[in-house]
Amino acid sequence: MATWVERGLILVIVGCLLPAILVESRVRHYKFNVVLKNQTRLCSTKPIVTVNGKYPGPTIVAREDDTVLVKVVNHVQYNLSIHWHGIRQIRTGWSDGPAYITQCPIQPGQAYTYNFTLTGQRGTLFYHAHILWLRATLHGAIVILPKLGVPYPFPKPHKENVLVLGEWWKSDVEAVINEALKSGLAPNVSDAHTINGHTRPVQNCNSQELFNLHVKPGKNYMLRIINAALNEELFFKIADHHLTVVEVDATYVKPFKTDTIVISPGQTTNVILETNKKAGKYLVVVSPFMDAPIPVDNTTGLANIRYATTGLTALTTTLTAPPPINATEVANNFTDSLKALNSKDYPAKVPQQVDHSLFFAVGLGVNPCKTCVNGSRVVASINNVTFVMPTISLLQAHYSNISGVFTADFPANPPTPFNYTGNQTIANPGTSTGTRVYRLPYNATVQLVLQDTAMITPENHPFHLHGFNFFVVGRGVGNYNPKKDPKKFNLVNPVERNTIGVPSGGWTAIRFRADNPGIWFMHCHLEIHTTWGLKMAFLVDNGKGPNESLITPPKDFPKC
Numbered sequence: 361m362a363t364w365v366e367r368g369l370i371l372v373i374v375g376c377l378l379p380a381i382l383v384e385s386r387v388r389h390y391k392f393n394v395v396l397k398n399q400t401r402l403c404s405t406k407p408i409v410t411v412n413g414k415y416p417g418p419t420i421v422a423r424e425d426d427t428v429l430v431k432v433v434n435h436v437q438y439n440l441s442i443h444w445h446g447i448r449q450i451r452t453g454w455s456d457g458p459a460y461i462t463q464c465p466i467q468p469g470q471a472y473t474y475n476f477t478l479t480g481q482r483g484t485l486f487y488h489a490h491i492l493w494l495r496a497t498l499h500g501a502i503v504i505l506p507k508l509g510v511p512y513p514f515p516k517p518h519k520e521n522v523l524v525l526g527e528w529w530k531s532d533v534e535a536v537i538n539e540a541l542k543s544g545l546a547p548n549v550s551d552a553h554t555i556n557g558h559t560r561p562v563q564n565c566n567s568q569e570l571f572n573l574h575v576k577p578g579k580n581y582m583l584r585i586i587n588a589a590l591n592e593e594l595f596f597k598i599a600d601h602h603l604t605v606v607e608v609d610a611t612y613v614k615p616f617k618t619d620t621i622v623i624s625p626g627q628t629t630n631v632i633l634e635t636n637k638k639a640g641k642y643l644v645v646v647s648p649f650m651d652a653p654i655p656v657d658n659t660t661g662l663a664n665i666r667y668a669t670t671g672l673t674a675l676t677t678t679l680t681a682p683p684p685i686n687a688t689e690v691a692n693n694f695t696d697s698l699k700a701l702n703s704k705d706y707p708a709k710v711p712q713q714v715d716h717s718l719f720f721a722v723g724l725g726v727n728p729c730k731t732c733v734n735g736s737r738v739v740a741s742i743n744n745v746t747f748v749m750p751t752i753s754l755l756q757a758h759y760s761n762i763s764g765v766f767t768a769d770f771p772a773n774p775p776t777p778f779n780y781t782g783n784q785t786i787a788n789p790g791t792s793t794g795t796r797v798y799r800l801p802y803n804a805t806v807q808l809v810l811q812d813t814a815m816i817t818p819e820n821h822p823f824h825l826h827g828f829n830f831f832v833v834g835r836g837v838g839n840y841n842p843k844k845d846p847k848k849f850n851l852v853n854p855v856e857r858n859t860i861g862v863p864s865g866g867w868t869a870i871r872f873r874a875d876n877p878g879i880w881f882m883h884c885h886l887e888i889h890t891t892w893g894l895k896m897a898f899l900v901d902n903g904k905g906p907n908e909s910l911i912t913p914p915k916d917f918p919k920c
């Protein structure tokens with residue numbers, strides 16, 4: 361089991377005339393033994409890669425300003441690394457986790473202690489393996505509580521619960537992706553959606569029960585919902601109940617009510633559930649959102665919200681159906697409702713000036729492959745660059761000035777503009793390959809327009825940026841219009857997050873300030889797209905002095 365131990369207790373005097381305020385800033389220690397564990401789902405048993413034998417893994421609980429130390433010990437046969445998804449890692453890129461980007465993997469039998477401080481963030485995030493497809497089963501919640509004595513900007517919930525959404529394959533997940541890489545085709549879709557590790561029930565076998573969330577009537581519950589699925593954006597809905605959205609990706613939002621939330625892989629959403637209905641069971645449904653001709657796991661994940669009653673009276677279940685798989689309007693309504701809280705305590709610091717204006721065309725492609733089924737393989741690219749993983753980490757190469765690992769010439773624009781979302785106007789769907797990064801001076805402001813392409817087919821791409829939060833200043837369908845569209849940008853209270861879905865056949869514009877030195881990965885959080893090369897990295901230079909510079913690497917930093 362994960363444990364945390366109180367270490368430091370720091371007294372801070374706020375102002376000279378104010379009474380002394382006790383601020384508890386602690387070091388939280390966790391030990392993650394990464395082990396194989398046999399688990400049974402959908403009537404079959406297989407060994408999976410887990411933290412401490414748990415699926416999902418243990419929840420990390422800490423407060424804003426705490427330092428978290430996680431000693432990861434690799435007891436499995438795979439190379440390993442863990443990413444603390446959404447944690448800013450200010451100056452601590454060594455602890456970010458993506459293999460070959462910020463670190464070499466923790467090899468079998470080895471250990472590494474991730475060491476990071478939670479600065480300026482509170483809410484729900486999660487951790488997951490960041491190598492191969494191990495994150496399918498190696499993931500868990502990170503709960504960042506506000507500083508001691510600082511309330512939520514909404515009524516304190518009676519209780520808080522974590523709901524981790526995932527995908528389950530009957531087969532070994534590494535076998536699934538290896539088979540796809542060999543054939544050059546898309547991998548098999550998952551066999552079930554999970555809610556806190558539980559799949560739907562299967563008849564005629566000793567399957568698990570649905571996950572039951574026991575609640576009391578007449579209370580407010582905060583649900584910390586995490587999409588840890590590999591390849592699917594999900595709808596989430598509870599029968600007969602509205603949900604009040606209060607936070608996404610560990611940033612507060614302007615509260616709004618909805619009956620359905622949409623959540624992409626890599627995103628987190630906190631909602632308030634009011635248990636204001638009569639005693640009973642209320643079905644929770646989780647189903648994919650896909651408005652492009654892409655095969656998905658169309659099964660529905662199920663759980664129950666169960667209002668406690670006295671005795672063992674049988675409860676009737678109130679059912680609900682998820683939105684149709686192609687319910688774009690439902691998804692758009694949700695996305696358009698998200699606004700930053702932008703209060704005095706939590707202002708939206710949207711960059712108003714842009715130093716680097718980037719336009720990234722993102723999508724699929726096809727490259728030759730002699731050994732593949734069709735003589736070709738599906739790939740993915742950003743500005744026609746299919747990213748090639750280096751063999752030592754980019755961060756090490758950058759820090760130690762090792763040449764020949766990457767080039768700092770990632771294109772700011774597509775090499776050949778085309779009608780991105782039109783019918784295929786490009787005869788050659790081939791891409792170029794390279795390990796190229798985009799270099800930014802410290803504190804530069806960036807506007808990045810992510811434009812989906814219809815090159816093979818349009819598709820929604822949930823983009824995740826490491827090391828930063830960004831503001832989502834605009835989105836639209838079709839091709840981005842650099843003259844008209846910026847006029848409609850929201851530069852006042854756009855939602856701030858770390859992962860955003862680029863709509864299928866459309867675009868999204870984000871802004872951020874490059875105030876974190878290091879190498880920061882950016883990629884589609886559909887694992888198959890990342891595998892196919894939909895990834896790149898930003899290199900952010902050190903600023904002035906040690907407070908604006910990357911720290912020195914830790915002693916136990918893994919070597920290649």
Ligand SMILES: *[C@@H]1O[C@H](CO)[C@@H](O)[C@H](O)[C@H]1NC(C)=O
Pocket residue numbers: 398405406407
């Ligand atoms: C796990 O299950 C496999 C069969 O799928 C079996 O061979 C193995 O012994 C089991 N391992 C453990 C630790 O139970």
Ligand SMILES: *[C@@H]1O[C@H](CO)[C@@H](O)[C@H](O)[C@H]1NC(C)=O
Pocket residue numbers: 429452475476911914
């Ligand atoms: C964690 O990192 C901080 C610097 O960021 C350092 O002072 C501290 O000693 C580190 N802790 C451990 C256990 O390595």
Ligand SMILES: *[C@@H]1O[C@H](CO)[C@@H](O)[C@H](O)[C@H]1NC(C)=O
Pocket residue numbers: 531532535536539548
């Ligand atoms: C993928 O699905 C195909 C068709 O159902 C099946 O034959 C194959 O064994 C599956 N691959 C894996 C790795 O499970």
Ligand SMILES: *[C@@H]1O[C@H](CO)[C@@H](O)[C@H](O)[C@H]1NC(C)=O
Pocket residue numbers: 655658659
């Ligand atoms: C789900 O997908 C399967 C296989 O792709 C298909 O046969 C089935 O009709 C689909 N079910 C629904 C409800 O769309």
Ligand SMILES: *[C@@H]1O[C@H](CO)[C@@H](O)[C@H](O)[C@H]1NC(C)=O
Pocket residue numbers: 684686687688
């Ligand atoms: C969604 O898919 C269904 C079934 O294929 C189709 O009838 C419907 O028109 C689609 N809706 C939208 C909004 O595309």
Ligand SMILES: *[C@@H]1O[C@H](CO)[C@@H](O)[C@H](O)[C@H]1NC(C)=O
Pocket residue numbers: 689690693
């Ligand atoms: C989307 O929101 C609009 C305006 O609030 C509403 O009229 C419409 O019914 C909503 N559509 C869906 C599918 O939720």
Ligand SMILES: *[C@@H]1O[C@H](CO)[C@@H](O)[C@H](O)[C@H]1NC(C)=O
Pocket residue numbers: 726733734
């Ligand atoms: C590749 O092969 C698959 C299966 O044989 C086929 O469905 C698909 O259309 C082919 N794709 C291309 C680009 O040739």
Ligand SMILES: *[C@@H]1O[C@H](CO)[C@@H](O)[C@H](O)[C@H]1NC(C)=O
Pocket residue numbers: 779781782783
């Ligand atoms: C792009 O393609 C779409 C769909 O084919 C078409 O409607 C649009 O006019 C094209 N745009 C340009 C600039 O060619």
Ligand SMILES: *[C@@H]1O[C@H](CO)[C@@H](O)[C@H](O)[C@H]1NC(C)=O
Pocket residue numbers: 782783
């Ligand atoms: C794309 O081309 C097809 C066939 O030529 C046509 O039916 C379809 O309307 C076109 N789509 C758009 C968006 O122009």
Ligand SMILES: *[C@@H]1O[C@H](CO)[C@@H](O)[C@H](O)[C@H]1NC(C)=O
Pocket residue numbers: 744775776778786788790791792
């Ligand atoms: C992408 O690069 C490849 C290889 O250089 C080239 O053949 C192709 O035309 C380029 N495509 C686009 C859209 O720029």
Ligand SMILES: *[C@@H]1O[C@H](CO)[C@@H](O)[C@H](O)[C@H]1NC(C)=O
Pocket residue numbers: 803
């Ligand atoms: C970053 O830039 C902003 C706006 O130009 C400026 O106000 C701020 O002082 C700069 N921060 C640092 C650390 O240089």
Ligand SMILES: *[C@@H]1O[C@H](CO)[C@@H](O)[C@H](O)[C@H]1NC(C)=O
Pocket residue numbers: 439464465467751919920
């Ligand atoms: C594990 O990582 C090391 C260092 O990068 C590498 O040399 C080795 O080949 C990797 N092992 C596997 C099985 O990929």
Ligand SMILES: [Cu+2]
Pocket residue numbers: 820821822884885886889890894
């Ligand atoms: Cu993608």
